[in-house]
Amino acid sequence: MxxxxxxxxxxxxxxxxxxxxxxxxxxxxxxxxxxxxxxxxxxxxxxxxxxxxxxxxxxxxxxxxLPSLHNPGKIICIGVNYRAHQEESGKTGQTAPTVFTRFADSQMGHLADAVKPASTTKFDYEGEMALVIGKDAWHVTEEDSWDYIAGYGAYNDFSVRDWQKAASQWIPGKNFPSTGGFGPYLVPAADLGDVNELTLETRVNGETRQKASVSDLVFTIPQLMAYVTGFTKLNPGDVIVTGTPGGVGLFWGEGGLLNAGDVVEVEITGLGILRNTVANEIN
Known part of the structure; x- marks a missing residue:
């Protein structure tokens, strides 16, 4: 459904x-x-x-x-959580997930514009899979983690790289308005079977830039659930965005970053195609 x-x-x-x-x-x-x-x-x-x-x-x-969930209490994002992305970014050997937050009002829905801020020349895509919490979750064990997930959706964590890289904390580069694409659908966990068998693909103007199996996650979904609920209580409707594969624009090569008019699609098996077109910010 x-x-x-x-x-x-x-x-x-x-x-x-x-x-x-x-x-x-x-x-x-x-x-x-x-x-x-x-x-x-x-x-x-x-x-x-x-x-x-x-x-x-x-x-x-x-x-x-609209964003599949436009009013979550918390959006917890996980950075560099696919092996290929760790390798291209030089951030291998992590012993714990990289965690940052995205604000709910920075999100937009399927077919809405992804707004490139006027203050950047380094606007990037990050195709990801998001999971949504189904019940109060606090100190969840890895073994029990699947019981706390209501559903899944496609996410595009559009990133403002110069703002992100300006300091050790990534929050400024991840929270400009209309940079968190979520949708088009939210699919119940029970309808998907084994999510590790799903494939995530990101395309820019029809060109495949990212493609990976969810099984390539460095920190698995049960590990993320246990880690995140180890430091914060999650409530029904909260979101964890699980990380992006290798192939982001920053490391793609010349012309890898985004400009106005570029069409970015994130397709995940069973979750549909999230499509957003880049538009310049209007001051």
Whole structure:
């Protein structure tokens, strides 16, 4: 099942299930089962067998997508967590995950512009897989970690490299407005099977730049769950963005970084294609 957050035809924020390119409105402008996908997770109805009878429907092609979860309490991002990316960046031998935060209001949805800040010449892509927490998670063991995951989605952690590299802390380069692409869908964990078998691919203007199996993660999903919940409590609807493979623009070579008009796609098996076009910031 593919869940999405979007604007209804009347402009209100809502959410629903997309089946055969038709969105069934389950939010405030529809069946009103919950205000947001996050609330549907909190109420325990996300990923369950829902009765769609009477739900307003809209053609997917006409939707204005919002970030799959546009109101998470926390977005925890993991850096250099694929072997090839560690090697290209010279950051091998880590004994613990690299962790930074992204603010919820820096996100945008599928088909929205990725805004290149006027203050940078080094705008980059990072295709990633995000997981969403399904219940209160604190000191979760690796063995129990899968039970705490509600679902997964594609993510693009667009990065402002000069701001990121200016100091040891990455937060400034990861939180400009409209630089965190999330979507188009959030897919329940139960619908995906073994996520280690999924393939992540990032394309720029149709050219494949990144391609890796989720099994190539240095710190696995259970290890990330145990580590992150070892220092902060996670709540339903919180997000962990698990890392990007090798092939980011910074190390791709001449012309690897992004400019206005570039179309970036992140495709993950079973999770759809997240597509964003780069646009220059308008002062």
């Amino acid at each position: 593919q869940y999405a957050s979007f604007l209804a035809p009347n402009g209100s924020e809502t959410w629903g299930v997309v089946i055969d390119e038709v969105a069934h409105d389950l939010g405030p402008s529809g069946l009103n089962l919950a205000a947001t996908i996050r609330e549907s997770i909190e109420k325990g109805i996300f990923g369950t067998d829902l009765d769609l009878t009477g739900a307003p429907t809209y053609a997917e092609a006409e939707l204005t997508f």
